Amino acid sequence: MVSQKLEKANRQQEKGNKEIPMEQRPIFHFSAPIGWLNDPNGFSYYKEEYHLFYQYHPYDTNWGPMHWGHSKTKDFIKWEQLPVALAPDLEYDKEGCFSGSALEYDGKHVLMYTGVTTKETENGKSAALQTQCIAVGDGISYHKIEKNPVIAGELLPTGCSREDFRDPKIWQEKDAFYAVVGNRDQNGSGQILLFTSKDLNCWNYCGILLKNNYEYGSMWECPDFFELDGNHVLLVSPQDMEAKDLEFHCGNGTLSVIGKFDKTNLIFHRENQRAIDYGLDFYAPQTVRTKDDRRIMIAWMQSWDYHMGNEEFKWSGMMTVPRELRVENGTLFQVPVREIETYYGDTVTYEHVTIDGMLELEGIHGRTLDMTIEVNAGEYKTFEIILAANEQHYTTLSYERDQSVVTFNRTYSGDKRDRTHIRSMRVKEAQGKIKLRVLLDWYSVEVFLNDGEKAMTSLIYTEREAQKIQFCTEGKAEFCITKHEINRE
Numbered sequence: 001m002v003s004q005k006l007e008k009a010n011r012q013q014e015k016g017n018k019e020i021p022m023e024q025r026p027i028f029h030f031s032a033p034i035g036w037l038n039d040p041n042g043f044s045y046y047k048e049e050y051h052l053f054y055q056y057h058p059y060d061t062n063w064g065p066m067h068w069g070h071s072k073t074k075d076f077i078k079w080e081q082l083p084v085a086l087a088p089d090l091e092y093d094k095e096g097c098f099s100g101s102a103l104e105y106d107g108k109h110v111l112m113y114t115g116v117t118t119k120e121t122e123n124g125k126s127a128a129l130q131t132q133c134i135a136v137g138d139g140i141s142y143h144k145i146e147k148n149p150v151i152a153g154e155l156l157p158t159g160c161s162r163e164d165f166r167d168p169k170i171w172q173e174k175d176a177f178y179a180v181v182g183n184r185d186q187n188g189s190g191q192i193l194l195f196t197s198k199d200l201n202c203w204n205y206c207g208i209l210l211k212n213n214y215e216y217g218s219m220w221e222c223p224d225f226f227e228l229d230g231n232h233v234l235l236v237s238p239q240d241m242e243a244k245d246l247e248f249h250c251g252n253g254t255l256s257v258i259g260k261f262d263k264t265n266l267i268f269h270r271e272n273q274r275a276i277d278y279g280l281d282f283y284a285p286q287t288v289r290t291k292d293d294r295r296i297m298i299a300w301m302q303s304w305d306y307h308m309g310n311e312e313f314k315w316s317g318m319m320t321v322p323r324e325l326r327v328e329n330g331t332l333f334q335v336p337v338r339e340i341e342t343y344y345g346d347t348v349t350y351e352h353v354t355i356d357g358m359l360e361l362e363g364i365h366g367r368t369l370d371m372t373i374e375v376n377a378g379e380y381k382t383f384e385i386i387l388a389a390n391e392q393h394y395t396t397l398s399y400e401r402d403q404s405v406v407t408f409n410r411t412y413s414g415d416k417r418d419r420t421h422i423r424s425m426r427v428k429e430a431q432g433k434i435k436l437r438v439l440l441d442w443y444s445v446e447v448f449l450n451d452g453e454k455a456m457t458s459l460i461y462t463e464r465e466a467q468k469i470q471f472c473t474e475g476k477a478e479f480c481i482t483k484h485e486i487n488r489e
């Protein structure tokens with residue numbers, strides 16, 4: 001039976017479909033149908049298609065009681081909208097259906113999410129209570145199971161918070177299911193708990209997969225845990241991070257931990273850790289394993305501390321381009337999903353162009369494109385790529401060779417609010433050689449450094465007329481540039 005809350009959310013979504021013109025939308029990034037969207041949820045493969053759910057408040061462009069919006073795709077670029085999958089309509093999730101994940105089992109699509117409710121405390125006040133719940137469906141509609149919540153606070157040892165206990169990521173291995181869940185310890189610091197089940201209904205607590213001990217922020221949200229290229233990778237989104245050198249400037253940031261998982265004792269031995277993205281707007285990534293054995297990550301393209309958007313739009317929130325992951329020398333690499341290539345339109349290439357000063361190149365302009373810029377040689381000190389430019393507005397991506405630092409700057413992109421506009425990332429022993437792949441959509445800039453060694457994701461809401469791209473150097477530099485226009489069809 002469809003609850004009134006779910007019906008209402010679907011009516012609201014229909015309103016968005018009617019009222020929001022395509023001209024207000026990005027061309028190849030997933031955006032909220034109407035209202036607010038945050039974390040990707042339930043990114044999964046089900047019956048030959050990839051499903052994406054997301055934290056959704058269709059009534060307002062600000063966060064509110066969480067629903068799960070739903071879409072599916074065959075190629076990670078073109079999405080088909082589906083009815084809203086979950087609404088906060090039962091006692092155990094009346095304050096929200098928070099983040100979670102999904103898998104296919106026995107022909108069914110199984111979702112695990114965090115139900116948020118309130119409980120009375122001893123002093124008569126009310127406090128949040130978070131439990132893990134299951135909904136089962138057929139790819140379109142979902143019902144919450146009788147046995148919910150399937151993982152409640154009673155399963156947790158003392159010291160584990162029952163208020164901050166959320167964002168389960170489930171997977172299946174041989175004849176068992178596993179789930180990692182974000183949690184806080186008795187000191188308030190983040191930790192990831194591991195659970196297992198034989199039938200998805202009865203769950204057992206296995207232990208703490210990894211403790212943060214306040215090394216990286218406080219609470220750890222949205223864990224994901226998987227095997228990749230002979231390693232195990234834990235992705236988490238820590239709250240309240242402090243900047244370290246050029247990493248973790250976002251407040252709520254992201255961290256990739258690479259290591260080895262001792263499957264007998266269920267302990268994760270970490271070897272390397274690093275920010276997942278170095279830009280201004282990236283949080284809560286989640287991955288799916290594809291049919292052809294690729295690991296694809298998608299994330300919420302936004303910062304928690306401010307919500308940059310166009311205030312005239314009735315939608316707020318986009319996802320990053322889905323990215324293929326790999327591990328090389330203990331580092332997580334990411335590049336845009338290869339399916340993007342089937343959307344390439346016009347291609348313009350320049351081989352070995354020497355730039356000394358300012359230059360605009362014929363055919364290199366536009367706002368929806370995939371452009372690779374390689375600088376291989378030259379006596380240059382710095383170079384700058386000026387993007388989304390017109391007479392008033394522009395955004396820059398610059399490289400300072402002696403510092404080996406790439407900087408993104410949207411100060412003059414037309415934003416009228418006082419917020420952070422600049423972010424930098426270090427380039428490893430570059431010696432003047434550098435490769436930048438830039439994905440531009442109407443409202444975003446995603447930068448991939450040296451074949452995906454680092455990524456930097458940021459929003460810009462510059463008016464669409466700003467289409468110029470210019471190159472500027474201090475000293476002589478030799479460029480190779482390939483630009484592919486990206487079309488919707």
Ligand code: FRU
Binds near residue numbers: 066098222
């Ligand atoms: C992360 C997060 C999750 C939570 C959800 C609520 O962005 O705070 O921990 O489940 O958003 O919308």
